[in-house]
Amino acid sequence: AARRVADGAEPREEAAALVAAMTDEERRWCLDGDLPFWVGLADLGTGGYHRRTFPAARVERLGIPGFAFSDGPRGVVVGPATAFPVSMARGATWDLDLEERIGEAIGTELRAVGATLFGGVCVNILRHPAWGRAQETYGEDPFHVGELGAALTRGVQRHAMACVKHFAANSMENARFSVDVSVDDVALHEVFLPHFRRIVDEGVAVVMSAYNAVEGEWCGQSRLLLTDVLRGEWGFAGFVISDWIFGLRDAGPSVANGLDVEMPYRMIRAFGLDDALAAGECDAADIDRAVTNTVATLLRFAPLLAAERPPLDVLASAPHRALAREAATKAVVLLRNEPVAGAPVLPIEPASTRVAVIGALATERNLGDGGSSDVWAPEVATALDGLSELVGPDAVTQHDGLDPAGAAQVAAAADVALVVVGYTKADEGEYIGGSATAHLADLMPGAD
Secondary structure: HHHHHHHHOOHHHHHHHHOOOOOOHHHOOEEEEEEHHHHHHHHOOOOOHHHOOOEOOOHHHHEEEEEEEOOOOOOOOOOOOOOOOOHHHHHHOHHHHHEEEEEEEEHHHHHHHOOOOOEEEEEEOOOOOOOOOHHHHHOOHHHHHHHHHHHHHHHHOOOOOOEEEOOOOOOOOOOOOOOEOOOOHHHHHHHHHHHHEEEHHHHEEEEOOOOOOOEEHHHOOHHHHHHHHHHHHOOOOOOOOOOOOOOOOOHHHHHHHHOEEEEEEEEEEHHHHHHHHHHHOOHHHHHHHHHHHHHHHHHHHHHHHHHOOOOOOOOOHHHHHHHHEEEHHHOOOOOOOOOOOOOOOOOOOOOOEEEEEEEHHHHHOOOOOOOOOOOOOOOOHHHHHHHEEEHOHHEEEEEEEHHHHHHHHHOOOEEEEEEEEOOOHHHHOOOOOOOOHHHHHHOOOOOO
């Protein structure tokens, strides 16, 4: 089938033929992740998210490889891998070429670990500084966010499929499993959706729905978002996956309304689809459509994904680390450089300069969230490490800043005082507590 597509056949026609050749069980198999829920959840809780990919939609009898998911967006989370600056920093560069090159590097590392789908094109609009994905998106302006997300998609999709997330209006953390976003049609299309459309127009392979509801319906089963807007208005030709574990609530409506694959395990659909079919909440044609969407996308990308995998030594390789350093350098934004004693403070002459480094974060590994976007960098240099290497360890004195008077004394004894401040994952990290997994038993009768 991949060869026929490469020769110019229509992927959707080929996909429809493959789906017609499937048994009912094989079609059902393509509607969710390949692993059983409780086994997968145990693996997830013991670090499995960062040790292996997540498979789905594999049908061996027909030679359909399915896809293997790995997250992002600051690098491949199956590590150790290159930890690029967070997207918020890369957004500060305004450099589309740089972001595309980062995408290409991530795509190479992704394929090296055996993944075929990168879940790291995170482009929700930042609405609150404590949103758990604040560091994972590019900013607050839909045009800016959309262009950078499109650049990342272009780079990744030279090697693998890319997934844009979380669709849509996802900008609250602690209540992300329960909030219902009320938004009028104008604001929805002018603020919360344009960047997603830009990336769909770029040819992104996959869209991930969001946990929250919009206008009374969960995003993972929203006909408004997944059918009317995504496919009807925008003509999206890829497939849609759910957010992890609790990305939908009802098996039937999710299939009927446009969610193609429930991720990452066999969950709500596996235990609720029979009842949904019996109740008329979805039908066989809905199932065929969902599976065809997935298989057609796999066929479209088959020649790319059939290429030889890069060697594992591309992970955290010297060129990729140099690219990460370039991005970190370009992400620095100088707000002011006021003169002191008639001369600007910056640049600092390292030679014979005594430096006071103030702040607990100067000695912390603080590369981004510790949740689903965590990258296992093989080694990390802290701000204090870098400054000590620059001016010499004997010229640097560090104070955690918790005692302002003590910090002032340390600063007064130095030529230059550098204050290191910022957010950590505790301030703007993914919120796992109060997770909805406790409610899954109610939605999956018999799963225990």
